[in-house]
Amino acid sequence: MPASRRTFLQASLQATAWSGVALAQRSEPGAVTAMPAERRVYLVGDGVMLPPGDYARLLTRIVDERGIAADNYLEGGAVEQLERQFAKLLGKERALFLPTGTLANHLAVRELAGDKRRVIVQQESHLYCDENDCAQRLSGLNLIALASGRATFKLEEVVQVVERSAAPPYPAPVGAISIESPVRRTNGEVFDFEELKKICAYAREKKIGTHLDGARMFLASAYTGISPAQYSEHFDTVYVSLYKYFNAPFGAILAGPAGMLKTIGALRHPFGSQLLHAWEPAAIALHYLEGFTERYQAAVRNGEKLCGLLAAQGRYKIERIEHGSNVLRLKLSTGTADILQERLAQAGIVIRGQKNSQQIALQVNETLNRRAPEEIAREFLRALA
Numbered sequence: 001m002p003a004s005r006r007t008f009l010q011a012s013l014q015a016t017a018w019s020g021v022a023l024a025q026r027s028e029p030g031a032v033t034a035m036p037a038e039r040r041v042y043l044v045g046d047g048v049m050l051p052p053g054d055y056a057r058l059l060t061r062i063v064d065e066r067g068i069a070a071d072n073y074l075e076g077g078a079v080e081q082l083e084r085q086f087a088k089l090l091g092k093e094r095a096l097f098l099p100t101g102t103l104a105n106h107l108a109v110r111e112l113a114g115d116k117r118r119v120i121v122q123q124e125s126h127l128y129c130d131e132n133d134c135a136q137r138l139s140g141l142n143l144i145a146l147a148s149g150r151a152t153f154k155l156e157e158v159v160q161v162v163e164r165s166a167a168p169p170y171p172a173p174v175g176a177i178s179i180e181s182p183v184r185r186t187n188g189e190v191f192d193f194e195e196l197k198k199i200c201a202y203a204r205e206k207k208i209g210t211h212l213d214g215a216r217m218f219l220a221s222a223y224t225g226i227s228p229a230q231y232s233e234h235f236d237t238v239y240v241s242l243y244k245y246f247n248a249p250f251g252a253i254l255a256g257p258a259g260m261l262k263t264i265g266a267l268r269h270p271f272g273s274q275l276l277h278a279w280e281p282a283a284i285a286l287h288y289l290e291g292f293t294e295r296y297q298a299a300v301r302n303g304e305k306l307c308g309l310l311a312a313q314g315r316y317k318i319e320r321i322e323h324g325s326n327v328l329r330l331k332l333s334t335g336t337a338d339i340l341q342e343r344l345a346q347a348g349i350v351i352r353g354q355k356n357s358q359q360i361a362l363q364v365n366e367t368l369n370r371r372a373p374e375e376i377a378r379e380f381l382r383a384l385a
Contacts, residue, residue, distance in 0.1 A: 035348030041370055042350045043362045046219060046245040046326065048288075049350075055249075059284060068283045073274060074265075078282035083253070085289065086240065090232040092255035096265055097282065099273045101215050102131045104239040104252040107264045107271070109176045110139040112209025112236055116175025117141055118165055120158060123148045124185040126213060127178055138271075142172070151181065151189035151323065155198045162206060177203050180213035181231070182220045187361065188327035190220050193231075200234035210234070215241040215252075218292065220325045222300045236260075245296070245365065246288045248281035295366055300326075302373050303364035309377035315384050326364040333358075335384045343383035349376060 042049045050058065062068060071077035079097050087095040098104045105127045109119050119135065121128045123145035127135065135141040144161055147153035158177065166173045177199065181191035203210045212235040214220075217228050232238045237256035242248040254264065268274045307328065310316040319329035332340065337353025337360045344351055353360050368376075 039370055040348045040350065040367065041376060042365065042367045044350055044352050045363060046216060046365050047243070047247045048366050050247065058287070059280060062283050062287050066283070066286075068279055070277055070279045071282070073276060074268070074278055078279040078286065082282040082286055082289075085286070086253045087255055089228060090238055090240070090255040091229040092232065092238065093258040094261045095253050095255040096261045097278055098252045098254055098268065099250055099275060099278070101126070101213075101239055101241050101252045102134060103268075103271060103273055104254040105131065105178065105211070105213055106134050106139065107267055108211045108237040108239065108254055108256070109135055109141065109178050109209075111260050111264055112211055113141060113175030114209075116173045118144055118172055118174045120144050120146060120153075120161055120174055120177045122146060122151065122153060122178075122180055122183060122191075124151065124183050125178065125180040126184060126215070127180065129185060144174070149186070151183040151186045152192040152195055153199075154195060155202060158199055158202065162208070174206075174208055176209040176211060178211045178213060179235075180215070182216050182325045184216070187321045187329075188216070188220075188325040189321055189323050190224060190325055192323070193224065193226055196231075197234055209236050211236065212238045214238050216244060216325065219245060219296065222293070222296050223325045242281055242285045246285040246292070248285040248288075251278065251281040251285065295369060299364055299366050299368045302368040305373040306368065306376055309373055310380055313377070313381050316380065328362055328364075330360045330362050331358060332360075332384070340380075340383050344379060347379040347383070349379055 037051055037054050040049070069077035071079040074097055083095040083097055087093065098107070109127070113119055117140060119141050121143050123129075124147065125145075128143055128145050135143060144165075146157050146161070162174045165171065179191055179196060179199070181196070182188040183191070200210050212231060214228065214231060217231055217238075217240060221227055221231075228240075232255065235256075237254060237260070240253045240255075242251035242253060254261065303326075307318045310330070311318050315333050317331040317333070319331060321327055321329070335358075336355070337351070337357040338355040339353075340360070341351050341353035351360055351362065
């Protein structure tokens with residue numbers, strides 16, 4: 001890479017407020033910044049939380065070593081390479097890059113529903129709670145929410161809605177079903193896989209489109225033993241986040257039938273997302289995608305060992321999320337979460353603790369591979385000494 005381009009790349013990346021970095025900086029007191037990045041353990045978030053300078057240097061190295069090619073309005077280059085790789089991983093005809101998961105979910109259910117305006121969703125889902133009613137406001141869809149406080153709705157609930165919606169005197173048939181798994185708002189709880197298969201089979205029989213919000217699907221696979229391809233085969237379309245644990249600055253992959261994704265690709269422009277270039281997030285995602293399964297399985301093992309060590313200290317109690325994935329609860333027998341946060345930050349370990357609380361949500365991610373579980377456990381013990 002020419003020196004001028006490298007300098008520009010580093011400067012522009014350092015000036016960008018990466019979402020993962022912003023989360024890390026909000027979560028950690030200033031003392032943790034003295035710890036080298038490769039030693040910091042973030043028990044918050046799903047990704048590795050690279051500081052801006054490290055992020056810029058990593059992207060420069062990827063470009064130098066891999067010969068990353070630029071795309072042109074999301075065609076060709078690293079973007080096409082990423083799309084092909086995800087289509088293969090998910091067992092779909094085609095995959096498409098989109099700037100956000102909100103847009104991926106929205107355009108997927110829009111196309112799946114077609115002329116039918118009703119879409120069944122979980123009440124706790126991202127599509128229903130966290131996307132500013134975009135499907136309703138921009139595409140006129142009517143989201144029917146099931147399973148309040150739960151990750152999983154039952155086939156019987158779906159059948160009831162489908163039959164009632166199609167009944168006279170004013171039938172309004174269901175056009176699509178969207179399922180999120182794991183569900184962020186239920187602390188990473190996964191949708192029951194057997195129920196999922198029954199619902200998708202019923203939907204095919206009734207010619208109802210199915211969409212999987214699998215933003216964190218690759219994380220869930222390490223806990224369920226169900227591969228992303230096994231999840232995906234039951235759905236028409238599947239979305240995977242690129243920024244949560246593949247650590248891209250932004251981006252989403254939507255996979256599904258080639259014809260449908262061609263139509264959705266054409267919608268990127270009128271929906272304000274036809275970017276000139278997206279080779280930067282594509283390059284980062286390709287980098288972290290390679291070997292991710294093995295690295296994350298190691299992180300899960302380290303997380304399990306750390307939980308055992310903390311429980312053995314007698315000062316911490318680990319609470320599992322039923323049908324959970326990478327989120328667990330830590331309860332303190334003494335001290336408070338905010339004080340624990342401050343003391344652990346001095347040792348380069350980031351948690352998010354509320355003032356006067358004795359409960360903390362911890363998340364398992366790749367940063368648990370940076371230090372031995374025994375070393376992390378000692379810092380937890382020292383923090384409450």
